[in-house]
Ligand code: OOG
C-alpha cells in the first residue's frame with residue numbers, strides 16, 4: 001500500500017472505539033466486570049434463542065454486537081464543541097439529533113456523534129452522546145464569569161491532534177501512520193485527569209451551583225464519563241448486577257420488556273468516588289464523582305407515528321405514577337408501564353402495517369432463487385420472496401438521558417431551568433446543523449426496498 005493511501009474513516013472509528021474501551025478498562029475496573037457480565041449474558045441469550053441469533057446474523061448485527069459501545073462527554077464552550085465535531089468527522093461521525101435536558105433540571109443540550117449509513121454502522125456503531133454546558137442558564141453572574149474564564153483558558157486537544165484534524169480536512173483523509181497517531185492523540189481529550197484546574201474553594205462554589213458545572217469546569221478536559229455495552233437482555237443484567245458486586249439504579253429507563261424490543265432500554269450503576277488533587281493541594285486530598293457504568297438494550301427504530309405513540313404512553317405512565325420513578329415505587333412504575341404499553345402493537349407485521357417502525361427489507365432464500373416478476377413490495381412479501389426486519393435504533397431518548405444524568409448527579413442536583421430548548425443556539429455553537437435521525441432511517445429503509453425491487457425487474 002502506498003504511504004498516501006487513506007484509511008477509511010470507518011476503520012479509524014473502529015480502532016478508536018477499541019482504544020477507548022481499553023483506556024476505560026484501566027481507568028474504571030468495574031467497567032471490565034460489566035463487560036464480562038454482558039458478554040456472558042449475550043452468549044446465553046444467543047444459545048437459548050436461535051431465531052434471534054439468525055436475525056442478528058442476517059442484519060450484520062451479530063459481528064458488531066460484542067464491540068458496540070456508546071460513550072458520553074460534556075464540554076464547556078462553543079469552540080470545544082465545534083472542534084469536537086471536526087475531530088469526530090475524521091472518524092466518519094456526524095452530529096445526529098438535538099436533545100434538550102433543561103426540563104430535567106440539567107443545564108445542557110446535546111447531540112449524538114455517530115456514523116450515519118447502514119454500511120458504516122455495520123463496521124462500527126460507536127457513538128458519543130455529547131453535551132454542551134449552558135452557562136447562560138446559571139443565575140449567579142460572578143460564578144458564571146469565573147467559569148467562563150476558566151474554560152476559555154483551557155485547551156482540551158493536543159497539538160498533534162489539532163494538526164491531524166487539519167491535515168484530514170486539507171488532504172481529504174489520513175494514511176495509516178497518521179490514523180494511528182490520530183487515535184492515540186484524540187484519546188487524550190477523553191482521559192481522566194486526577195489534577196483539577198481549580199482550587200478546592202472554587203470547586204466547592206461551582207459544585208454548590210450545580211454538580212454538573214463542577215464536572216465540566218474544574219478539570220482539564222471532557223473525561224469520558226461512561227462507556228455502554230449493548231446487551232440482548234437488560235432485565236437479566238439488572239437482576240445479575242448485585243451478584244457481580246454492582247448496584248444498579250432503581251428502574252430501567254425506556255419502554256417496558258416486550259417480545260419485539262423498541263427504541264432503547266437503559267440502566268446504570270452509581271458513579272464512583274474518585275480522589276482529586278485541587279490546584280491548591282499537593283496530594284489527592286479532594287474527591288469528585290464523575291464516572292459511572294451503563295448498560296443498554298436496543299430495539300426497533302420508530303417512525304414519527306411510532307415515536308409519538310411511545311412518547312404519549314411514557315407520559316401517561318409517568319403521570320399515573322405521581323412522582324419520579326425511584327427505589328420506593330420501582331415495582332409500581334414497571335407495572336404502570338406494562339399496563340399503558342399494552343396499547344403498543346408487539347408484533348412485527350402489525351408494527352409494519354401500522355407504519356410504527358422502520359424496516360430493512362431483504363430477499364428470502366426463495367426470493368434469491370426467483371426470476372424477474374412484477375409486483376408491489378407487499379405482493380412480494382405475500383409471495384414469500386421478500387422478508388423484513390426492524391432497523392435498530394441508533395440514537396438516544398431525552399427522558400432516559402435525563403434519568404441517567406439524575407441518578408448520577410444525585411437528588412440534590414435538580415434545578416429549575418424550565419423548558420429551554422434552543423436548537424439554533426446549539427447549532428451555532430456546533431458550527432453546523434444537526435442531522436434529523438428520521439431522515440437517516442427512512443433512507444436506509446428506502447435503499448433496502450430498492451435493492452429488493454431491482455432483483456425482480458426484467459433485464460432491459
Ligand atoms: C449523558 C447521559 C445520557 C444516555 O445514554 O442517555 C446518556 C451524561 O451523563 O453525560 O449517556
Ligand code: NI
Pocket residue numbers: 070071072129226228294404
Ligand atoms: Ni449513556
